[in-house]
Amino acid sequence: MIPAAFDYAAPATLNEALALLKKHGDEAKVLAGGHSLIPMMKLRFASPGYLVDINNIPGLSYIKEEGGFLKVGALTREVMLEDSEMIHTKYPIFIDASKLIADAQVRNMGTIGGNIAHGDAANDHPAVMLALRAEVVITGEGGARTVPIDEFFFGFYSTAVQPGEILTEIKIPIPAKGSGGAYHKLERKVGDYATAGVAVQLTIDKGTCTYIGIGLTNVNAIPLRAKRAEDVLKGNKITDALIEQAAQFAAEDCSPSTDLRGDIEYKKALVKVLVKRMIHKAMDRVK
Amino acid sequence: MQMEKEITVTINGEAKKAKVEPRLLLVHLIREDFNMTGTHIGCDTTHCGACTVLLDGKSVKSCTILAIQADGKKVSTVEGLLNADGTLAAIQEAFKENHALHCGFCTPGMMMRATELLQKNPNPSEDEIRWGISGNLCRCTGYNNIVKAIQYASAKIRGEALPSTEPIFV
Numbered sequence: 001m002i003p004a005a006f007d008y009a010a011p012a013t014l015n016e017a018l019a020l021l022k023k024h025g026d027e028a029k030v031l032a033g034g035h036s037l038i039p040m041m042k043l044r045f046a047s048p049g050y051l052v053d054i055n056n057i058p059g060l061s062y063i064k065e066e067g068g069f070l071k072v073g074a075l076t077r078e079v080m081l082e083d084s085e086m087i088h089t090k091y092p093i094f095i096d097a098s099k100l101i102a103d104a105q106v107r108n109m110g111t112i113g114g115n116i117a118h119g120d121a122a123n124d125h126p127a128v129m130l131a132l133r134a135e136v137v138i139t140g141e142g143g144a145r146t147v148p149i150d151e152f153f154f155g156f157y158s159t160a161v162q163p164g165e166i167l168t169e170i171k172i173p174i175p176a177k178g179s180g181g182a183y184h185k186l187e188r189k190v191g192d193y194a195t196a197g198v199a200v201q202l203t204i205d206k207g208t209c210t211y212i213g214i215g216l217t218n219v220n221a222i223p224l225r226a227k228r229a230e231d232v233l234k235g236n237k238i239t240d241a242l243i244e245q246a247a248q249f250a251a252e253d254c255s256p257s258t259d260l261r262g263d264i265e266y267k268k269a270l271v272k273v274l275v276k277r278m279i280h281k282a283m284d285r286v287k
Numbered sequence: 288m289q290m291e292k293e294i295t296v297t298i299n300g301e302a303k304k305a306k307v308e309p310r311l312l313l314v315h316l317i318r319e320d321f322n323m324t325g326t327h328i329g330c331d332t333t334h335c336g337a338c339t340v341l342l343d344g345k346s347v348k349s350c351t352i353l354a355i356q357a358d359g360k361k362v363s364t365v366e367g368l369l370n371a372d373g374t375l376a377a378i379q380e381a382f383k384e385n386h387a388l389h390c391g392f393c394t395p396g397m398m399m400r401a402t403e404l405l406q407k408n409p410n411p412s413e414d415e416i417r418w419g420i421s422g423n424l425c426r427c428t429g430y431n432n433i434v435k436a437i438q439y440a441s442a443k444i445r446g447e448a449l450p451s452t453e454p455i456f457v
């Protein structure tokens with residue numbers, strides 16, 4: 001399968017890339033890891049006339065804690081999360097997610113920025129970012145703006161990133177002491193997209209749940225934050241009864257569609273089970 | 288048709304130039320422009336790993352990378368695995384000695400993937416090997432002898448006693 005013809009540039013600076021994107025407008029697409037975009041172009045689901053390859057732009061690939069945030073550069077590859085000692089010890093929720101994404105070869109290429117910018121509810125990082133209340137830094141010719149993850153996903157393959165803009169960084173508020181998080185998805189076979197996936201991030205202060213984020217993968221048109229489920233737990237002591245209630249709400253509030261991975265009832269049942277398990281796992285990881 | 292661009296790719300140590308359309312996939316550059324047909328096309332959809340090569344040392348699926356993205360970079364394929372003295376590389380000897388191939392279609396991709404796996408982790412556990420090759424499908428062997436071959440190559444690379452090459456039947 002060969003993509004439709006397009007023109008290509010791999011600028012060496014962000015400014016050049018932004019200028020090219022502006023010049024080519026709707027015709028242009030950013031090429032990051034290429035592992036969502038190139039498959040779509042090969043299937044001719046996408047046929048951009050111009051690709052701006054951002055891989056030669058230095059300084060877009062990093063993982064660091066700074067100013068109260070965990071900052072992840074847009075071009076950071078999945079494999080860099082897996083290889084990061086800091087991510088393993090302090091943010092294992094990312095390891096949970098990354099390990100379940102495709103396979104080693106795909107993770108050598110796929111970027112965290114691309115995983116989110118693709119705007120696909122089947123991808124795994126969006127749910128994690130929702131649970132962590134990430135902020136997305138989007139840069140255009142006029143400068144950078146920051147969009148909360150709750151306002152980032154517009155619709156199928158549609159996000160807050162506008163033509164002429166590049167997603168440059170993801171900022172995650174460093175969780176308070178007493179926090180833990182976990183992610184899991186059910187997949188038909190290793191490397192598959194989620195049948196359903198659940199991310200939970202929480203903080204427990206003197207027995208009370210002071211922060212809770214629950215994000216759902218592939219059970220809604222856009223990545224979904226299970227707000228009603230969060231409200232059940234927030235400000236309370238977490239009990240089995242409340243976990244049951246939260247899981248029930250998450251299952252009720254998502255709208256999966258029937259496909260080869262399962263029917264609606266099955267996927268909602270999975271969400272319920274996974275929410276419960278991930279709350280327990282996040283609580284076990286609290287530190 | 289879009290403008291062709293000239294690229295330079297160092298393939299198995301040799302710098303080669305090619306004129307490519309931006310949409311040319313790396314696997315086609317390797318097979319059709321460079322006439323190295325050891326790198327296979329299985330699924331053409333990023334699933335099977337038959338097209339796996341190393342791009343600047345990292346295993347990637349060359350059916351999902353543009354040739355132009357390899358401009359100025361190093362590509363390693365199965366044709367470049369042999370040791371400098373012409374003997375089989377540890378991973379090749381391992382596949383040969385352990386019955387790790389039947390039809391051989393998956394083998395170049397498997398060996399390239401295993402090459403990076405062992406570079407990053409010279410002493411992987413069985414689980415790490417199975418996990419590490421999960422992006423490479425084999426329709427023939429049932430994987431057991433492939434896993435055994437990677438364990439054999441690991442021992443060979445580390446200079447340890449080689450494990451038995453008795454095939455596993457299941």
Ligand SMILES: Cc1cc2nc3c(=O)[nH]c(=O)nc-3n(C[C@H](O)[C@H](O)[C@H](O)COP(=O)(O)OP(=O)(O)OC[C@H]3O[C@@H](n4cnc5c(N)ncnc54)[C@H](O)[C@@H]3O)c2cc1C
Nearest residue numbers: 030032033034035036037102110111114115117123124167
């Ligand atoms: C076989 C296979 C299995 C997979 N399984 C999973 C899975 O289980 N879970 C999962 O989460 N993902 C999965 N993926 C997708 C993979 O993780 C992709 O790498 C990821 O979705 C996109 O990241 P990318 O860097 O490759 O983006 P690209 O493919 O380069 O880009 C994707 C889209 O985002 C845009 N974009 C990318 N970066 C930016 C940026 N910085 N600024 C603005 N726009 C940008 C592009 O223009 C394009 O529209 C799979 C892919 C394959 C091929």
Ligand code: FES
Nearest residue numbers: 329330331336350
């Ligand atoms: S041909 Fe590239 S992964 Fe199958």
Ligand code: FES
Nearest residue numbers: 389391425426427
């Ligand atoms: S040996 Fe035939 S596909 Fe692996």
